[in-house]
Amino acid sequence: MITYLIIDDEYIAHDIIKGYCGLLPNMQLMKNCYDALEAVDYLNNNTVDLIFLDLNMPKLKGFEFLKTLTLPPKVIVTTAYREFALEGYELNISDYLLKPFGFERFLKAINKTVSVTTKTTKSSVDKKDAVSKSIFLRSNTKYIQVTMDIIQYIEAAGNYTKVTTTKETIAIREKISDILELLNDIDFIQVHKSFAVSKKHIKSIEGNRIFISETIIPIGKTYKVNIIQLLK
Template sequence: MPIRCLIVDDEPLAIEILHSYVQRVDSLELVGTCSNAVQAFDVLKKEKVDLLFLDIQMPKLTGIEFLKALNPTPKVIFTTAYREYAVESYELNVVDYLLKPIAFDRFLMSINKVVESRESTIEVVQATGTPAPTNDPFLFLKVDRKMVKVYLKDITYIESLKDYVRVKTEDGKELVSLQKISYLEKKLPSDCFVRIHKSYIISLKKIAAYSGSSIEVGGTEVPIGRSYKSEVMRALKDQV
């Protein structure tokens, strides 16, 4: 499900740059652009908005005044040329604070924070414990310059490459993403995935065979780490 975003800025050039950045990220959907906070109020009444790119110094109402008046509040990334508002902005629990001129790689870092913080990034189970009624559960991975949607049902295993991970899917694709394997371990449902080694997480549903020292999954034999063995064996017994 894309992140629906709204750009609120009184500088046409700033809007143009942010607009071009949004178009380069598949996981973002632009709802619209506004030149002041009053216009943004009207848009928020009519449209579902997940994320605001919000300038601070604007006519009629500042970005900070606007944010304080919102209820409920979307995720907010402040975009401004003024450093002095940084402390106050973080007290308002914004996702990030981008200083103009904004570079695309810095913009991507902010989007990654939004993706990580969204409870729906991995739509596995609702608070009631019942399966999510909408789409199959998925996650977004940053691959090159894009946020790529990966369905959990398609993952065979995940391999750690220090600060990166390699995600192998059922159709043979390999996605390399700047992400820690420990972060994904926390996000993935434990009844479907298990960490079997410091460098590997596997899908329990994709296991073809196993022994006391390794598991065959996705056509690859993956080792079972000594410190993970007892937990792995418990998980395998639950599958019988």
């Protein structure tokens, strides 16, 4: 479960973010805060995985609030002010959403930002959390949360990309290049113009073929250098 906090002085902003999060699985709203001081009070006794943070608020501005946090969670800024983007990234925010933003841009920010943690109590903040990264994939009209560890390979298939996991194959209407942007290139490697594989799921490599479970993946000529780097 991904717990989150909305900090914004506009009621409609809360409704939009909460509505978008409601389209995704495992997103749990912990509190609506309408100024940063209210959020400070909540975070003194509670923890969350993610904050949606507005910048132009009364009493305490968004970045001023962020600087008061010693162990901030992931932060996605939601604002109408483009000019503060650089300062935001200097404060290590995860993404910067300019209002008004649509669901597709919102989903990209979530995929870029969110990790699913096993953290359940405040005391666990002092420990190294076990983290399993996940992404949201759109299949037809629903959004499926997939743990990256179980993805074996992805395959371009016409206007779709097939994401094959240890449990199922999910067809999504995205380019393979867009999916690769979501995946960690430390864990995944492109081996063909139509295929990228998870390094951890490679069973063996023989000639121009990669074996993953019972599937044979071809190695393209222009991608052999990636395999050479992998085998060093």
